[in-house]
Amino acid sequence: MELRQMLNTLGHNGQVPAPPDALIRPIIEDFVAKGYNNPEIVTRLRRYYDTDAYNVLIDLLKKRHSQWGLKSAHGQAHTITSIGPAIECVQARFPKQGSHDMRQTLIHEEKIIVLRKLILCYMNLYHPEDIQACKSQHLKxxxxxxxxxxxxxxxxxxxxxxxxxxxxxxxxxxxxxxxxxxxxxxxxxxxxxxxxxxxxxxxxxxxxxxxxxxxxxxxxxxxxxxxxxxxxxxxxxxxxxxxxxxxxxxxxxxxxxxxxxxxxxxxxxxxxxxxxxxNNGIYNPDDALERLVFHYVFILWLQHELDLFAEKFNNxxxxxxxxxxxxxxxxxxxxxxxxxxxxxxxxxxxxxxxxxxxxxxxxxxxxxxFCLVPHDFSQQASAFMAELGTRPVTQDNVWNIYADLLMCFHLIEEEEQIRELLTAQPPLPCDGDKMLxxxxxxxxxxxxxxxxxxxxxxxxxxxxxxxxxxxxxxxxxxxxxxxxx
Known part of the structure; x- marks a missing residue:
């Protein structure tokens, strides 16, 4: 009896107890979002808790998946119809992606886990020309x-x-x-x-x-x-x-x-x-004001998109x-x-x-x-953006945000401070000159x-x-x- 009580202090049936959910849940959710399978998660999870005091088994992991709503490809049970909107969204951003990259983008950015076979079925049905274009690439x-x-x-x-x-x-x-x-x-x-x-x-x-x-x-x-x-x-x-x-x-x-x-x-x-x-005459790189507004709006948005690509590439x-x-x-x-x-x-x-x-x-x-744009220009642009209302930059509204901010600067373009700021900008390089x-x-x-x-x-x-x-x-x-x- 004393031995049984001593064993039960370790956990049910004498097994080492599981770590607290607050400790492992964020880590497990991150692993699931990156596409790790259950054996990989169990192995890597041991780096984040004391293995002498706690332990995580696959059965426990599956139970936590069910409790927390973390579903695998089978659990999400997607069909050609259900994955259509997400694939079209990704296809609009990355029109040249193959099925392998498409699946990883869906996992990392849309939180959708789906088999490549289903993606290929959808692409063959609705985008057969893109499938043929991918097959035609020759590598050395x-x-x-x-x-x-x-x-x-x-x-x-x-x-x-x-x-x-x-x-x-x-x-x-x-x-x-x-x-x-x-x-x-x-x-x-x-x-x-x-x-x-x-x-x-x-x-x-x-x-x-x-x-x-x-x-x-x-x-x-x-x-x-x-x-x-x-x-x-x-x-x-x-x-x-x-x-x-x-x-x-x-x-x-x-x-x-x-x-x-x-x-x-x-x-x-x-x-x-x-x-x-x-092509539509919205942006002229030779115009100093338009170039500054373009850099202010586009660089941070594109950097965020590149960060997402690099994170996905590394994982x-x-x-x-x-x-x-x-x-x-x-x-x-x-x-x-x-x-x-x-x-x-x-x-x-x-x-x-x-x-x-x-x-x-x-x-x-x-x-x-190291400055995205000159300090005085950045302050004025930030003030204009606050007046226009904070909007997350996306591929659908990025040119609208650029046009609205450019219009604000055009309204004060005659002011001496703005003229001095623009004339102080270094000229764009010509062929044979040093780069900007x-x-x-x-x-x-x-x-x-x-x-x-x-x-x-x-x-x-x-x-x-x-x-x-x-x-x-x-x-x-x-x-x-x-x-x-």
Missing amino acids: RSIYWTAGVNDIWVFDQHDKWRCFQLYLHVAIEPFLGCVLWLKIWWTNHNPRLICGWYCDTVETLGAMPLVTQSDPGSENNGIANGHTLLRHMQDPTLARTLQHKFKGQHCNIKPKIFWSKLQRRWTPGFEDILDCGI VKPRHNIHKILPHGRPNDIFYHAEDFESCDFSVKVDRTMLDAVRQTYAVPDHPV GSEDLPIVDLPPFVEGSGPGGKNNSDAEEEQSDDASSDFYEFDWTDDEP
Whole structure:
């Protein structure tokens, strides 16, 4: 009797009790929203509670799903008719998405869990031409080598929206393809701006990679200098060596692959929206006032949409590739828990004081390039927006909001303060001139990074080379016709 009472203090039938619902419910809901199945949730949930005091079994998880209304694809019981409105909504935003991406978008943004087979049935019934267009794409394969997580970070800019005066920039962890940042701004040619994004990411993660890499170009000198300075402060033995690799055309391949994916999966719908403004005479990029209003309204909205795409990209398990030796799984899972996938994490912990010193040297926060629009213009625009009434920006009303705000500025355009503000704007660049927002920042005078000096280099020991051959090769499919020019 005493033994039975002692066992029952652990929980029903002597089992370890479940964690409190308040502790695990937000985590489980997040996992469900990201498309994890029950065994995956049970395994990952153990990181969030004391396993000696609590335990979660699949049976308990299924019971909580029922109590909290968290339904799987079977539980939601969608039909071709019921998923129609959601698919049409996603199709309007992303007209080039395939069924795999469509399913993930429905999960992450519409909270609808549905099988790909049902999506394909709907698309074949109502959008057969889109299915044929996806099947007609031809890809070429390329090989990429890397040693492990945070061995190297790679960066690249994207100027194909220059006609709108919008510029993109991305940072990729190439071992697993994780997006570190995906930015849109009124320039991507200022080295202090790019270095600022790097410092923000390092501060968030509390760590940096061994080496950074980019295309040749002065806009990357800020990251090259800042990362080199951080590495020197952390490890004085690296002094007199640049800890950044500059790669020529078609050598910095991983960001190029990402731009190709973004161009197919995300860009078309939003590009149609932007084209609408220019084609209908609503927006003239050569007009200083219209350009400022456009940046004020569109950049923050597009950044939110890009953040959603990057989050989905990092939390979706890619299709299994028999040619790929690197670990298979969701990029974020591998990035934060490399040991669970038999991978090495080469990240270097960064002291906050060192990072602040780099930021003050190469990316001072009060530099004008970090301002979306000039301060006085921003204050006036905020006042006008308050008068117009706060409205969430969507693809359906974004041009209406732009037009209303532009009209408010036109009413006071003759005022001296506005005239001075507009005449102070830098002119748009012409062919052969420097890009808007660009700045000369010389690279530090150091010998270049030597291939083979890192864990995945060519001149490593035999043991390191064997490890790289067995666990660090990757085979990617890539359409070179979508590459950056």
